[in-house]
Amino acid sequence: MTVVTIFFCGTGSNKFDTQHENFWDGELVSTLASRHTGREFAEWIVVDGPGSGNLQADDLFTENKDYGLSGTLFGKGWEENVQHAMNIIKGQCEWQREQLTEAEYNRLKAAGIPIEDVKVEGSWFWRKYNYGDRSVTQQKLQEQIIKTFRKGGVIPTTVNLVGWSRGGISCHMLANAMLKDSALKNIPVNIFAIDPVPGIANFQEQRVKLGSNVKEYVGVYARDERSKGFSCVIPQTATGTKTSIYPMAGRHATLAGNATSTGGVPTNTSDLKVLTEPGRIVRHLAETCLTRWGTTLGKTLNLTQTDLENLANGIARDEARYQLMHNYSYTYFTELDQGERYVSLGSKGVPFSTVKGPIYQPATGLATSLLDISAYVHLR
Template identity: 75%
Template sequence: MTTLTIFFCGTGSTKFDNQNPTYWNGELVSTLASHHGGREFAEWIVIDGPGTSNLQADELFTKSGDYGLSGTLFGKGWEENVKHAINIIKGKCDWEREKLTEAEYNRLKAAGIPIEDVIVEGSWLWRKYNYGDRSVTQQKLQEQIIKTFRKDGVIPTNVNLVGWSRGGISCHMLANAMFKDSALKNIPVNIFAIDPVPGIGNFQEEKVKLNANVKEYVGFYARDERSKGFSCVIPQTATGTRTHIYPMPGRHGTLVGNAAADGVSGPKALAEPGLIVRHFAEVCLKRWGVPLNKTTNLTPTDLQNHHNAMASAAAKYKAMEKCSYTFFTELDQGERYVSLGSNGVKFSAVKGTIYAPATGLTTGLQDVGAYQHMG
């Protein structure tokens, strides 16, 4: 039996953001991945977000392009990320990087490995360089890790998905892709999503609706985000899916560890939302069978103190609502505009008995007991 956990980074975010100084204690998704105690590829993977210039392109199990700005603006590349994740689940790539890159060639040469010299092709004006072939590709090495270390077969018995921003939407997309795949349809899926935001024009059904293969959905949503084009998605879940959603003071980046007063840059000022979200991500992952090397282990007293601190800083969080990542802000009767499934509504409209707690995004800052529903 193998539990596989897939971490989807947000737009412009990578697996290396656990060391990014923009986040005072590491960006949440990449940091959680770095704390996983299992074997990479067999038990966990982390996937860079759209708009990261495809730094992982050589390692993907499917071919991807370099989408650059279109990745940042429109999410280009996340379909390939989902396909890569599907292939990782199945333990089989559909593409390999067979040619050596210049950096790899130079590294092997420097190490004294006997490889052929660079082949120069074309005229001096249109010169091209062929650095040779890999004897073993990255993909084949990773396939072998999967075959060796997954227990009782390559297909995992459970899949956990963690994602922020477009990474959260990627969790929705992957869960739906699994549901449509006869080999993966019956694998139980758990999702922990942090402010899933698809961007303008990206509210198709596979991004806003989930099927019965998702057994539990936990979502945290940034109450004070007002950037135009940053409507978050509260997905329509299937009957029987345990669905927990929580509001959190702060902006989109605040929830994953950016503690700046404006949610963008500056000294650590408002760290409590990120600490709370991290704690409950760890709580859920451990409950879902994930070994973690480092955890925050907040006590009930710690949680209460953090909530008291957020309440005391109410004016600072309110000031965040004037900030925008896209230069423009938007409001719905003074609240954040969100997508409930495919319907646009105001933030406080998202509540009801389909959620636990039923107060949904209206849950008050003093209601620390609302977290017990995740237990």
Template identity: 80%
Template sequence: MSVVTIFFCGTSSTRFDTNHGNYWNGELVSTLASHHTGREFADWIVIDGPGSGNLQADELFTKSRDYGLSGTLFGKGWEENVNHAANIIKGKCDWQREQLTEVEYNRLKAAGIPIEDVKVEGSWLWRKYNYGDRSVTQQALQEQIIRTFRKGGVIPTQVNLVGWSRGGISCHMLANAMYADSALKNIPVRIFAIDPVPGINNFQEQRVKLGANVKEYVGFYARDERSKGFSCVIPQTVSGTKTSIFPMPGRHATLVGNAAANGDSGPKVLAEPGLIVRHFAEKCLQRWGTPLSKTLNLTDVDLRNHSETIVKDAAKYKAMEKYSYTYFTELDQGERYVSLGSKGVPFSAVKGSIYAPASGLTTSVLDVAAYRNIA
């Protein structure tokens, strides 16, 4: 069996957030990726989120550009991220960075490698620099890694997806892109999503519905988030998809390791939600065939203690609701407003027999037994 795992970072988040100051023990998605014990590109990839600075542009399997602020505000660039991920699964790029960057040029020059001098074109005001061509592109190297080390052939037998925020929505988008692709349609997909938030005007069908290729969907949702424009998506799934959704006290970033009292920045105060979500992300991925190191391996006693601490700190989580990442808060009538598929509903309305457990987003954090559906 060949399993490829794809980690989608959230908006403005990157693979380097394992050491980000806002996360006391590393941001969850980047940390999980760093703990994968397989070979990058053959077994796994991690993709920076929209608005993160385009640090991976030279390595993508599809051409992208720097969207700047529009990446942060509107998610621009995530279509290219999804195309890149699909191409990685296929082991074939549709674009290559053939020219050297300035950093690469300077590194080769400093090492005494005989390469042509930089070419300068245009006037002093509109000057452009050509640093020469690469003898081998990053994409060609990565294609070779996939061909050599992906077990059982290039096309994997299973794909696992993990994502937070717009990275969670990217999981939905990729699963749907695979279902529409004859070469990838029959690959079973399993998704672990953490508070998937598309942003304003981004509730199109490919972001809020999932097809029959998704065999299991596990989602954790931030109960105390109230930021305007941060409505999360509980996707519409088909009858054959095992769907488990859980509420978690805290804000959008609390669930991926931000332990600040306001859910944004500050010292470690409320770490328990992030620990619980990380534990079950690890459990699901390992159950789905993703090899990981440095896992938490929480016991039922640990989970019970963390849950009781959360209940004890109920007033602190309630206080989070007055904060907003976007300055404005939602007129929520006492609870978060979410998108069930493409339909807006109150947080507590998302429950029913299609979910395991049926209590859905009304599940008590003290109900440790409810997690047995995913452990």
């Protein structure tokens, strides 16, 4: 019986952001993925975010185009990311990269492997190079890993989803796609979403509403984000879904491990590790939930109650710094709603702290005090 965990990176982010210069201890989603102790493809995958440069293009189970700037601005490519994840869950690829890349061709030639010489096609001005075919594709190798290492059959018993930014919205999209698929609709799904932001004009039902296959939903939202076009989604969940939502100090990237004073690019080397507390708390909460849901992680923080209290007190001490973040924007323009961040409750826009009620654990929702460490008891 296998638990599969899928890590969705945010816009412009990828699996190698464990070493990204904007994150003092690694970007959260890619770092969590790197700490999984199980077999990649069989038990977990990490999916690069829209606009991240298509570094995974050759390994995907569904063909993806390089959407470039349209991926960053509009999320182009995330439907293909979701379909790739669906195919991984089923253990079946629908597309294969059959031709060798130039790097692979040169590596085989240098090793003395007998392969055909590169074929040159077209005129000198429109010249193209054909490096030959792979004897075994990446996708077929990964399919075999899935068949070999998934216990009790290819279809997993549980699927856990983690995502930041558009990666968080990708979690919503995948859960809904699974519910519509006859082979996957009965698999229990758990979601840990970090400030899920779809971008302008991306508030369709499959991104803002969740079905009964989602057994638990945990969302953490950036209280101090003010960028126009960065409205986050608190999804409408089904009756019976355990739903926990929490506010956190900082901006959109702060929650994923960016510890700068502005929540953006470090102004200097001393600015890289200024506000670490929000990212540490969010990482701990993610690790706690994933472990309880059956994901195997190594090198977890394992914060104690005292650790959490100290981190919360640190946030309170730096409250003036978080207030200054309201003046910064990833999109140049800022926005306010009654002095708060403007968020999307399902598809309806509302002020941040109004999202609360008995459907949430705790019922205080996004109005929960950051000093109230007891609010995290629901996640243990």
